[in-house]
Amino acid sequence: QQQVKQSPQSLIVQKxxxxxxxxxxxxxxxxxxxxxxxxxxxxxxxxxxIRPDVSEKKEGRFTISFNKSAKQFSLxxxxxxxxxSATYFCAASKGSNYQLIWGAGTxxxxxx
Amino acid sequence: xxxxxxSPRHEVTEMGQEVTLRCKPISGHDYLFWYRQTMMxxxxxxxxxxxxxxxxxxxxxxxxxxxxxPNASFSTLKIQPSEPRxxxxxxxxxxxxxxxxxxxxxxxxxxxxx
Numbered sequence: 001q002q003q004v005k006q007s008p009q010s011l012i013v014q015k016x017x018x019x020x021x022x023x024x025x026x027x028x029x030x031x032x033x034x035x036x037x038x039x040x041x042x043x044x045x046x047x048x049x050i051r052p053d054v055s056e057k058k059e060g061r062f063t064i065s066f067n068k069s070a071k072q073f074s075l076x077x078x079x080x081x082x083x084x085s086a087t088y089f090c091a092a093s094k095g096s097n098y099q100l101i102w103g104a105g106t107x108x109x110x111x112x
Numbered sequence: 113x114x115x116x117x118x119s120p121r122h123e124v125t126e127m128g129q130e131v132t133l134r135c136k137p138i139s140g141h142d143y144l145f146w147y148r149q150t151m152m153x154x155x156x157x158x159x160x161x162x163x164x165x166x167x168x169x170x171x172x173x174x175x176x177x178x179x180x181x182p183n184a185s186f187s188t189l190k191i192q193p194s195e196p197r198x199x200x201x202x203x204x205x206x207x208x209x210x211x212x213x214x215x216x217x218x219x220x221x222x223x224x225x226x
Contacts, residue, residue, distance in 0.1 A: 034214050036214075036215075041219070041220075042219055042220075043203050043205070043217025043218055043219055043220050044155075044203075044217050045216075045217065046214035046216075049214060089155065098207060098209060099145075099157065099160060100215070102154065104154050105154055105155075
């Protein structure tokens with residue numbers, strides 16, 4: 001019940017296309033859902049986060065869609081660029097416990 | 113702020129040797145996390161501290177691993193004795209509980225045990 005399941009494991013998208021990464025969780029106590037972006041040789045960096053009281057959050061080309069009833073959330077990258085090529089992690093946490101539960105990661109490659 | 117600072121960036125050591133990884137969190141952050149990342153197991157939480165006190169060390173693989181946070185600006189992760197299966201990238205991250213602004217990770221230490 002503590003798991004966050006992320007798919008796909010890897011994804012290749014043409015430049016200008018839409019990249020979509022999905023995550024699912026079981027624990028309904030989770031109330032914070034961030035996405036992190038990791039470039040080779042660097043630590044993960046917070047990209048965007050959402051709470052379950054909203055269904056969508058957009059920051060530039062990045063959008064989180066959240067479906068509370070289905071216990072799923074997804075990251076959409078619009079107009080994908082080669083510079084977006086990285087590994088993306090979804091995560092979840094609950095209440096005042098700041099320990100994040102991580103997805104397994106998605107390696108995204110944007111082809112020029 | 114310079115962000116979370118980890119040292120060394122790379123460490124190559126022989127099996128059986130002691131290894132000490134260091135981390136300086138962002139000033140004002142009250143949580144500090146140590147993670148290990150491998151291709152096989154992904155990101156694994158080893159231990160985390162709140163206000164310099166260890167809260168959960170259930171992810172520490174075995175007694176060979178130990179972590180300390182003597183003050184708010186410094187933490188160490190020690191492996192003694194090291195084994196080849198400890199080879200991984202070790203990340204330190206810090207966060208501020210009041211803001212829920214997410215974790216800030218360091219650039220990691222790539223450890224190779226030969």
